Amino acid sequence: MDRRFKNLYSDHWGILEVMVTDHSPIDLKRLAIRDRDDAYHFIVSYGYDINIPEEAEEVYKLKSEALQFIQTYFLSDLADAFEPLTVPYSIERADVSDLLLLASSNPRASLQKWACAVLRVMHTLAHVASDLSAHYFADIQEQVLGPYYHHIHKEGDQLFLGTGEQAIPLVEFNAKAGKKRDSAIMKLLHKRENVAADIFDRIGVRFVTHDRMDALLVLRYLREHHLVPFPNVKPSRSVNTLIHIDKFRKTFRELFHRYRNRELNDTEFEHILRHSAQFRDVLSPRQVHRMFNRNPFTSKTYRSMQFTVRQLVRITNPLYPFKKDMLAPEDDVSRARFEAARPYYRFFFPYEVQIVDVETHNNNRSGTSSHDVYKQRQRIAARERVLGSLLKPLSSS
Numbered sequence: 001m002d003r004r005f006k007n008l009y010s011d012h013w014g015i016l017e018v019m020v021t022d023h024s025p026i027d028l029k030r031l032a033i034r035d036r037d038d039a040y041h042f043i044v045s046y047g048y049d050i051n052i053p054e055e056a057e058e059v060y061k062l063k064s065e066a067l068q069f070i071q072t073y074f075l076s077d078l079a080d081a082f083e084p085l086t087v088p089y090s091i092e093r094a095d096v097s098d099l100l101l102l103a104s105s106n107p108r109a110s111l112q113k114w115a116c117a118v119l120r121v122m123h124t125l126a127h128v129a130s131d132l133s134a135h136y137f138a139d140i141q142e143q144v145l146g147p148y149y150h151h152i153h154k155e156g157d158q159l160f161l162g163t164g165e166q167a168i169p170l171v172e173f174n175a176k177a178g179k180k181r182d183s184a185i186m187k188l189l190h191k192r193e194n195v196a197a198d199i200f201d202r203i204g205v206r207f208v209t210h211d212r213m214d215a216l217l218v219l220r221y222l223r224e225h226h227l228v229p230f231p232n233v234k235p236s237r238s239v240n241t242l243i244h245i246d247k248f249r250k251t252f253r254e255l256f257h258r259y260r261n262r263e264l265n266d267t268e269f270e271h272i273l274r275h276s277a278q279f280r281d282v283l284s285p286r287q288v289h290r291m292f293n294r295n296p297f298t299s300k301t302y303r304s305m306q307f308t309v310r311q312l313v314r315i316t317n318p319l320y321p322f323k324k325d326m327l328a329p330e331d332d333v334s335r336a337r338f339e340a341a342r343p344y345y346r347f348f349f350p351y352e353v354q355i356v357d358v359e360t361h362n363n364n365r366s367g368t369s370s371h372d373v374y375k376q377r378q379r380i381a382a383r384e385r386v387l388g389s390l391l392k393p394l395s396s397s
Helices: 003-010 013-020 036-046 053-075 089-093 096-103 110-129 132-151 181-189 212-224 245-260 266-274 285-294 320-325 332-340 358-364 371-390
Strands: 152-155 158-161 168-177 203-209 305-316 344-357
Touching: 036 096, 053 096, 053 110, 053 181, 053 371, 089 110, 096 110, 110 181, 110 371, 132 152, 132 168, 132 203, 132 305, 132 344, 168 212, 168 358, 181 371, 203 212, 203 358, 212 344, 245 266, 344 358
Parallel strands: 203 344
Antiparallel strands: 152 158, 158 168, 168 203, 305 344
């Protein structure tokens, strides 16, 4: 038989499925590294050359941090239902080539499972540590959040979005600038994509309004004053579990028709609109399904309007001011790059916008909707995904 077919017969089909299906490498139960030379080339292909001391040190730090993360978040607070776990000493001492070889051995062996667990966290850490935008986060933060702060002001104790007749009273305005490293790692460990570019809420803003009518007015204000470039909204990230837009629009048109016919005055029109039953309608099955497909750890009682928008940011090239004093490289490729150097570079950066009324906001912060409960569900899922069958339930006495 042709050797190629024999190799295909003995290949690890799970790895091939990762390459051409929606399977995640985090969920692989076994790797396919043959020897240390194969391990070296795998690591080089991944992006690190461990024959270079600086890069070998980076890999070592990734492993050390992965072990610390596992100990802190997955082992120290194991539920009473599981046996206590300790990272084996041989795993702690192993270098990355050893881990790759162990992860490619008998999948029933305990050390093989531990090697896979450590490599899963190392892979996640590598994406967080190598996120280029992190190096320019202060500039990104200023460009994303700055325009919002220009539209927020206070009169006495009352907070407003906008001024004059267009002003909308707010209960709160919150800006989140940055996601803690461990929080980002935990989030990625339960995401199928598992890359830092898919964390969309490292920067975010939240508007808390007095009622749902004002929440809708905030949404319109953001569009009208170009705070949100709506063509850059990411459709798959938009969720509205706060207001049934179609039903509200129908109610609004009916009331506006009555207002235009002078059946209602200004005060009556606004009062009826703000207390419209459409603001309290139960969500459609389609809305609920979409929300929980996006994030299975979100409580079914959580309500908000939220979306992700990509902001085109500008980052200054720190070397450009010195270009005139620098000698152009001699080879054609480097010289062409040198000549093409720009004073700044642009790229899209995603951030999240959330709008909610104060009653819903308070409900979201309590019970099964609270952030602490959300984080705990997230941690349990990540632990089960990383440790897998190493988690052994306590046998009943």
